[in-house]
Amino acid sequence: MTVSSASPARRHAAALHGWLLLLPAAVMLAAFTHYPALATFWHSLHTTARGNRAAEYIGFEHYQDMLADPIFHLALKNNLLYALGTIVPSVALAIVMALWVNGRIAGRGALRLAYFTPTMLPMIAVANIWLFFYTPDYGLLDQLRGLAGLPARNWLGSPDSALWAVMTVAVWKEAGFFMIFYLAALQQVSPELREAATLEGASRWQYFWQVLFPLLMPTTLFVLINATINAFRLVDHLFVMTRGGPDNASTLLLYYIYEIGFRFWDQGYAAALTMVLLALLAVVALVKFLWLERRIHYQ
Template sequence: MSTHPLGNSGPRAALHGWLLLLPAAVLLAAFTHYPAVATFWHSLFSTPRPNRPAVFIGAEHYRDLLADPIFWTALNNNLIFAAGTILPSIALALVMALWVNERIAGRGLLRLAYFTPTVLPMIAVANIWLFFYTPDYGLFDQVRGLFGLPAHNWLGSTETALGAIIVVAVWKEAGFFMIFYLAALQQIPPELREAARLEGASRWQAFWKVTFPLLMPTTLFVLINAIINAFRLIDHIFVMTRGGPDNASSLLLYYIYEVGFRFWDQGYAAALTMVLLAILAVVALFKFFWLERKVHYQ
């Protein structure tokens, strides 16, 4: 009779496997699947009032959503915000990781400087940048004044409010993503780069043909995190602009917060939340069925 662990198959082994999965499955169902289903269910009902209980209204919230101009503005802002933060923050993180991975003077201090924005609380970061953006007295306007340029209300202008938030988000996230790239770079055997140089490859060719393909698993991980972060930002908006001016910096999650907790329309907020979940679900499907096939882990 075989006593090898892999030889123990059958109902007992299957039960043992399911028992090992049970804690994670319970947490996943309780904090992910159940809230998603409950949110969809609540989106089909009106918001209860003290003198009026919730009633089933079907897809009425979703019809209202299609005709809501603020929703479309927030969604469009969120897409612009995603486009302005995802690729720039990843590219900047990769450049910083390549730099601090080299043997340069003060490398430890440079790594600390790049990572510092990540460990700062979101509210603290927003208040720091509020000082930078303050008209007349802020750092940016002080620098502009040296060149004779007039003061500008960065957060109070519909043309620059969203861009100002994008700059803060890239500054905050690039250092966090740099840590993952730096760890991945340190796992690449130096013999591979040396072999590429012996074959006559330039520094750029060695990076593009050797280093970057080996960083693809890390890039995929960072990309998914960057996409999620692009659709869950609310702290900076709350402190710096409150979605203004004229909803120019309102993002989808902040609009959900406003509808649910400021206007107390929980049914409509649930419908908006389902839109956000649908967007993230599409991203997840794209990741599992297309991006995963483009990534080699060995």
């Protein structure tokens, strides 16, 4: 007997059973996602309580101050550049690595482990490793430049290279993580598709672009959403490597929010910055879903 042909009492019981199964997840989602977002928005409309002075309602003054804040504009610009410079290279590199280790090559297991190892390292450890690479005169990069007769360079102390140096670290760490998802997706693709494409005279590039990549679009959507979130939640290795410097050249939005909220103790303004960050992430995620939904193909 199907649910549709059951009595009203059975249908209500089935519906109640389903809602009860969803209840724990719904409570956790409301408690740790929806309520904090609403509370943050409410705090963004108030001043910061200090000592005996209670918080006062000021409306959207924090958002108006934001429009005139040059550091916020710089942090937003840096973050957009950081997202563009890390998401595309890390996803592209993850696909290349997954295609390579998915083939029948010698030492495939060791190569997979080598690609995935940076993902297992804590971000603070990764930052310290690359801090050694970037050390002027003594770091690995300057040692290699010295062999080529090039002068030393202060990679993290120059406004022209600090942000790019941080982006390189992020790509190095995240590409191996995204590779695992692409590798799992590739192992679900039937080898008969490759054989059929070969019989039709398709080249490797044509097979990848017209057959394989469309089948990887569900994985690509998942990876892009995670990569976007990672690009806007970076704080930890900025502490070790640049602290947002020099002259805010590597300041990103979340790091700026941390400084406003915990260094300068302006929690109202930090809450307003957080709402802008959440809105930006929501818009980016929505655009990705709407844009990629038509391009997603399931086997």
